Amino acid sequence: MKKDQLLTRRGALFAGAAALGAAGTAGAVLWGTGGGQAKPPAPAAGPQASRPLKPSAYRLQPLTGYGPPRTTPGRTLVRHEPFLKMSGRGRTMVLTFDDGPDPRYTPHILDTLAEYDVRAMFFVCGEMAVDNQDLLARMADEGHVVGNHTWSHPLLTRMTRGQIRSEMDRTSDVIEDAYGERPQWFRAPYGAWNRAAFQLGAEMGMEPLAWTVDTLDWTTPGTxxxxxxxxxxxxxxxxxxxxxxxGDRSQSVRALRDYLPQLLDSGYHMTVPRRRTA
Structure with missing residues (x-):
């Protein structure tokens, strides 16, 4: 794949992308070309943690922690649930990767995506990103979207508002320095959202994105x-x-090499969401 076939950070990464319109509701994000709105699937509820988690205790069962509705004035609508899927035209899917970047695995994932000229989303942790800023720069150069996954991957539902703000803001600063743009998307660790996370994310200009299919690769179930x-x-x-x-993400690397070409051969288009004005 020639490098000039890929999007560049300074040229076309966010061409035509702007803020999502207020017409979008929690559960589905509209593609830039428009399209109908899909009903969101209900997320599977995981077991509640009995004690605060250490930042290193990354791969536990994702939790749900949706807060009550709340809106405040501002450029980004404050939502009370994350987007769970995308709506729009065609057989489009979004691939997302959490917790990196890790120099042992992220480059291999980027290589596979580049081989098939596919864009993906990377929700990065600040404590990983700060030591691997070259990988964030590469993500920008190759047209991927980088989102905020907090600094140390904590359980937000057990933190104060000030602590959550610090986790998110520090990570956005690192992303901006290395990637060239402040993130427009946010994902709560463990899928444990609360009202403060939604509010603070909106204040920082970020929309919340969850997922539809969990590969459970963090359990190393086999490729x-x-x-x-x-x-x-x-x-x-x-x-x-x-x-x-x-953790050991070698299975995730091998699995991507297997399922990506099969999805493309089946007619699916791997893309990234673009925020737009109404």
Whole structure:
């Protein structure tokens, strides 16, 4: 794949992309070309944690923590649920990778995406990004979208508002320095959202994005198991959750090499969401 075939950070990464219109509701993000709105699937509730989690205890069962509705004036609407999938035209899917970047695995994932000229989303942790800023720069150069996944991957529902703000703001600063843009998307660790996270994310100009299909790769279930989950869950608008850090992600790397060409051969288009004005 020639490098001049890829989007560049300074040239076309966010061409035509702007803020999502207020017409979008929680559950589905509209593609830039428009399209109908899909009903969001209900997220699977995981077990509640009995004690605060250490930042290193990354791969536990995702939690749900949706807060009550709340709106405040501002450029970004404050939502009370994250987007769970995309709506729009065609057989489009979104691949997302959490917790990196990790120099052991992220470059291999980027290589595979580049081989097939595919864009993806990377929700990065600040403590990983600060030591691997070259990988964020590469993501920008190759047209990927980088989102905020907090600094140390904590359980936000057990933190104060000030602590949450610090986790998010520090990570946005690192992303801006290395990637060239402040993030427009945010994902809560463990899928544990609360009202403060939604409010603070909106204040920082970020929309909340969850997922439709969890590969459960953090459990290291085997490459074939990951592939089967992705292929079995494939459908228009699906957002796939995988990881490129937080443990041994060699299975995730191998699985991507397997399922990506198969999805493309099946007529799916891997893309990234673009925020737009109404």
């Amino acid at each position: 074939r198991s990951i592939v089967h989950r992705v292929e079995g869950g494939a459908a228009p608008g699906v957002v796939v959750l995988s990881h490129d850090a937080g």
